[in-house]
Amino acid sequence: MLKYIDWFWAILAGALLATMVTINSGLAAHTTPFTASWVVHGVGAVAAFVLLMANLALGRKAGHIRIDGRTPLWTYFGGAPGAFAVALSSIAVNSELALAGGLSLLLVGQILFGLLSDQFGLFGTPKRGLNRFDFLSALCVIGGSALLIFSKGA
Numbered sequence: 001m002l003k004y005i006d007w008f009w010a011i012l013a014g015a016l017l018a019t020m021v022t023i024n025s026g027l028a029a030h031t032t033p034f035t036a037s038w039v040v041h042g043v044g045a046v047a048a049f050v051l052l053m054a055n056l057a058l059g060r061k062a063g064h065i066r067i068d069g070r071t072p073l074w075t076y077f078g079g080a081p082g083a084f085a086v087a088l089s090s091i092a093v094n095s096e097l098a099l100a101g102g103l104s105l106l107l108v109g110q111i112l113f114g115l116l117s118d119q120f121g122l123f124g125t126p127k128r129g130l131n132r133f134d135f136l137s138a139l140c141v142i143g144g145s146a147l148l149i150f151s152k153g154a
Helices: 004-031 033-062 072-076 080-093 100-120 134-150
Strands: none
Touching: 004 033, 004 080, 004 100, 033 080, 080 100, 100 134
């Protein structure tokens, strides 16, 4: 069972992403995408701080926390793409794409960048050679996204 725990976390993250985009687009419809992005990231920063403090407390108690100060500087800029993703997804969801179309294109972007990251080992990820099934999977997701967007709810 523990073998598939990563799958559970990935599905949960996808569900939370869909929930976040829906709630944030509602806020963006009443304000602006920029304001909504600031609010979402402010709330997220508070939640992340609470989780960080809890994680540090549990990690110190178990003896798993080791801080050696050798973290590369570029790792601290991971929030910048997230901020743009939240703002841009708020705009996309409030357009004719709606939630399903917006999320499907977000998924296409994530898969294509994931394939590039796997191929070249970007940002310290493990290199993994791509095969025909990777490209077939990407084509299926792109095709599904096109069906969602161009069917217009038919």
